[in-house]
Amino acid sequence: xxxxxxxxxxxxxxxxxxxxxxxxxxxxxxxxxxxxxxxxxxxxxxxxxxxxxxxxxxxxxxxxxxxxxxxxxxxxxxxxxxxxxxxxxxxxxxxxxxxxxxxxxxxxxxxxxxxxxxxxxxxxxxxxxxxxxxxxxxxxxxxxxxxxxxxxxxxxxxxxxxxx
Amino acid sequence: xxxxxxxxxxxxxxxxxxxxxxxxxxxxxxxxxxxxxxxxxxxxxxxxxxxxxxxxxxxxxxxxxxxxxxxxxxxxxxxxxxxxxxxxxxxxxxxxxxxxxxxxxxxxxxxxxxxxxxxxxxxxxxxxxxxxxxxxxxxxxxxxxxxxxxxxxxxxxxxxxxxxxxxxxxxxxxxxxxxxxxxxxxxxxxxxxxxx
Amino acid sequence: xxxxxxxxxxxxxxxxxxxxxxxxxxxxxxxxxxxxxxxxxxxxxxxxxxxxxxxxxxxxxxxxxxxxxxxxxxxxxxxxxxxxxxxxxxxxxxxxxxxxxxxxxxxxxxxxxxxxxxxxxxxxxxxxxxxxxxxxxxxxxxxxxxxxxxxxxxxxxxxxxxxxxxxxxxxxxxxxxxxxxxxxxxxxxxxxxxxxxxxxxxxxxxxxxxxxxxxxxxxxxxxxxxxxxxxxxxxxxxxxxxxxxxxxxxxxxxxxxxxxxxxxxxxxxxxxxxxxxxxxxxxxxxxxxxxxxxxxxxxxxxxxxxxxxxxxxxxxxxxxxxxxxxxxxxxxxxxxxxxxxx
Numbered sequence: 094x095x096x097x098x099x100x101x102x103x104x105x106x107x108x109x110x111x112x113x114x115x116x117x118x119x120x121x122x123x124x125x126x127x128x129x130x131x132x133x134x135x136x137x138x139x140x141x142x143x144x145x146x147x148x149x150x151x152x153x154x155x156x157x158x159x160x161x162x163x164x165x166x167x168x169x170x171x172x173x174x175x176x177x178x179x180x181x182x183x184x185x186x187x188x189x190x191x192x193x194x195x196x197x198x199x200x201x202x203x204x205x206x207x208x209x210x211x212x213x214x215x216x217x218x219x220x221x222x223x224x225x226x227x228x229x230x231x232x233x234x235x236x237x238x239x240x241x242x243x244x245x246x247x248x249x250x251x252x253x254x255x256x257x
Numbered sequence: 258x259x260x261x262x263x264x265x266x267x268x269x270x271x272x273x274x275x276x277x278x279x280x281x282x283x284x285x286x287x288x289x290x291x292x293x294x295x296x297x298x299x300x301x302x303x304x305x306x307x308x309x310x311x312x313x314x315x316x317x318x319x320x321x322x323x324x325x326x327x328x329x330x331x332x333x334x335x336x337x338x339x340x341x342x343x344x345x346x347x348x349x350x351x352x353x354x355x356x357x358x359x360x361x362x363x364x365x366x367x368x369x370x371x372x373x374x375x376x377x378x379x380x381x382x383x384x385x386x387x388x389x390x391x392x393x394x395x396x397x398x399x400x401x402x403x404x405x406x407x408x409x410x411x412x413x414x415x416x417x418x419x420x421x422x423x424x425x426x427x428x429x430x431x432x433x434x435x436x437x438x439x440x441x442x443x444x445x446x447x448x449x450x451x452x453x
Numbered sequence: 454x455x456x457x458x459x460x461x462x463x464x465x466x467x468x469x470x471x472x473x474x475x476x477x478x479x480x481x482x483x484x485x486x487x488x489x490x491x492x493x494x495x496x497x498x499x500x501x502x503x504x505x506x507x508x509x510x511x512x513x514x515x516x517x518x519x520x521x522x523x524x525x526x527x528x529x530x531x532x533x534x535x536x537x538x539x540x541x542x543x544x545x546x547x548x549x550x551x552x553x554x555x556x557x558x559x560x561x562x563x564x565x566x567x568x569x570x571x572x573x574x575x576x577x578x579x580x581x582x583x584x585x586x587x588x589x590x591x592x593x594x595x596x597x598x599x600x601x602x603x604x605x606x607x608x609x610x611x612x613x614x615x616x617x618x619x620x621x622x623x624x625x626x627x628x629x630x631x632x633x634x635x636x637x638x639x640x641x642x643x644x645x646x647x648x649x650x651x652x653x654x655x656x657x658x659x660x661x662x663x664x665x666x667x668x669x670x671x672x673x674x675x676x677x678x679x680x681x682x683x684x685x686x687x688x689x690x691x692x693x694x695x696x697x698x699x700x701x702x703x704x705x706x707x708x709x710x711x712x713x714x715x716x717x718x719x720x721x722x723x724x725x726x727x728x729x730x731x732x733x734x735x736x737x738x739x740x741x742x743x744x745x746x747x748x749x750x751x752x753x754x755x756x757x758x759x760x761x762x763x764x765x766x767x768x769x770x771x772x773x774x775x776x777x778x779x780x781x782x783x784x785x786x787x788x789x790x791x792x793x794x795x
Binding site: 119121125128144145148149151152155156157160161163164167168220221222244247250251 | 603
Binding site: 291294295297298299301302304305306307308310 | 487489490491492493494495754755757758759
């Protein structure tokens with residue numbers, strides 16, 4: 094019962110902040126609202142009993158990626174005057190393109206049969222132990238491959254930082 | 258000419274020759290150096306503090322310490338200063354200002370001489386506490402004492418008038434501590450220019 | 454979820470909040486005292502005996518100061534910055550096991566607010582969002598120095614987070630659990646993790662120093678270069694929040710170091726004393742706070758010993774020394790784990 098209210102609250106905040114990402118005048122505000130959206134999504138994950146996913150979501154998206162976004166935005170110093178000009182033709186093209194995307198989304202949603210997921214409390218898949226078991230038993234090879242990819246990216250970053 | 262190592266002036270025993278030699282592996286770890294530094298700071302942690310808790314504890318000062326001035330009264334409680342201006346003249350920092358006034362009939366008990374200083378100011382920010390005013394004074398009116406000039410938050414508070422400088426009638430300020438035989442001899446020394 | 458349980462958790466959270474605030478308060482005094490002693494001075498000793506009322510005096514002073522906001526500042530974000538910093542600083546105390554459980558009337562009351570099975574990850578998450586308060590405050594001030602401080606804080610925290618996470622990974626590998634309670638419980642007596650993980654301990658401690666913005670990693674707020682860094686434009690209690698959260702961070706970080714590497718509430722001969730459970734728990738909590746005190750002292754000791762890094766040195770140290778060291782430690786630990794645990 095309590096979780097229903099929580100769900101409604103989180104959803105309202107998520108939708109509000111997602112809208113604010115688009116509607117904010119200042120880019121920094123957009124980035125911060127996006128961070129807020131990520132936090133509400135993490136809250137949804139917790140409601141779905143997926144604690145690991147929630148925390149990793151916060152660490153990776155809110156803690157690292159959005160910080161880098163914020164970092165770049167601060168250094169770019171985007172002003173309202175600095176915006177590139179939008180001619181009428183550009184606006185028409187943008188409306189058509191956006192409308193088409195919207196249409197595609199609507200169409201795909203309409204054809205999609207919303208499957209009823211079992212009660213979220215019963216799924217224990219999101220807990221660390223179960224997730225670890227699945228990752229290290231059923232999906233060992235893809236997991237290891239992506240780990241190596243990440244490690245090589247990390248080593249690459251260190252190498253790029255070295256002179257000559 | 259390259260100075261001979263024997264003739265080299267040694268300023269400190271702890272001087273080290275700086276070199277650009279490449280550091281060894283241990284040195285590049287920096288950890289031994291860090292621990293060394295931490296040991297040094299920790300040794301200071303247990304050393305005796307040098308702080309003196311000022312108003313309660315005062316640093317001992319010399320007998321002839323020159324501090325805040327006092328304008329003395331004579332044994333009948335009259336101001337000794339006659340506003341001759343010698344102190345202001347002798348003052349190398351030009352810190353002393355005074356205005357002379359004539360003593361009235363009914364002021365006989367206030368001032369010893371016929372002329373007195375109606376205004377006597379010492380700017381403590383200018384004063385260098387050299388004591389020349391004391392040496393110059395022919396009436397033995399101004400003396401330096403071992404008292405301190407307290408700190409203030411406003412500059413004009415440092416201009417001390419007669420209200421601060423003249424000693425209170427009921428609480429005479431002891432100046433004998435500074436008047437050591439050496440000081441007295443110095444004041445009477447005719448070879449010094451100020452005594453001629 | 455009965456009402457008694459909720460009340461007990463609320464009370465525990467309140468007590469921990471209060472304790473962290475009081476400890477942070479007195480850490481400010483301790484910092485000044487320790488600095489004094491290191492420099493052969495006395496430190497503050499006028500407000501109360503031994504200066505014990507100094508934190509109160511500081512607080513009153515900060516409250517009395519003029520509330521100033523730059524005209525060009527982003528009003529909301531300017532206010533949000535210090536609040537966020539304070540909030541995040543207090544958040545991670547929820548998962549630290551402050552002691553074993555206390556038995557009252559046959560019911561065990563654990564001295565940990567939330568024993569979640571992802572405690573370590575939760576701490577990572579909180580640490581990783583800790584930079585927002587600094588960044589928002591620095592940007593919203595609309596001041597070059599503040600912005601420089603914020604940018605430095607962001608890049609420094611992101612850089613050192615990596616090495617810190619990698620050093621905790623080894624702890625998770627040897628313990629086999631992400632729960633802090635479990636990690637502490639697996640270090641009974643003197644079997645502390647620091648004996649098996651000296652490199653991890655070193656890397657973790659250095660990274661924690663960087664995450665707390667403490668000297669020698671205090672580049673985001675270094676006075677000599679950036680005036681005050683991200684809090685240049687802050688005054689009154691908003692500045693107080695920033696300064697205060699640094700000490701809370703220090704307290705939490707010390708608690709993390711002692712529970713991850715120094716056995717938390719465990720101490721040698723714990724079972725030979727023959728004391729009852731409640732007494733043992735309280736004793737353990739006392740020991741834990743002693744360990745925390747030692748590390749807070751270490752924080753101060755380092756601050757008053759080492760000079761500040763240069764910015765490029767800081768970055769090179771984080772990426773080229775600590776990170777490879779931490780990764781090597783992970784590989785080594787895995788190797789030994791495979792070799793000896795089977």
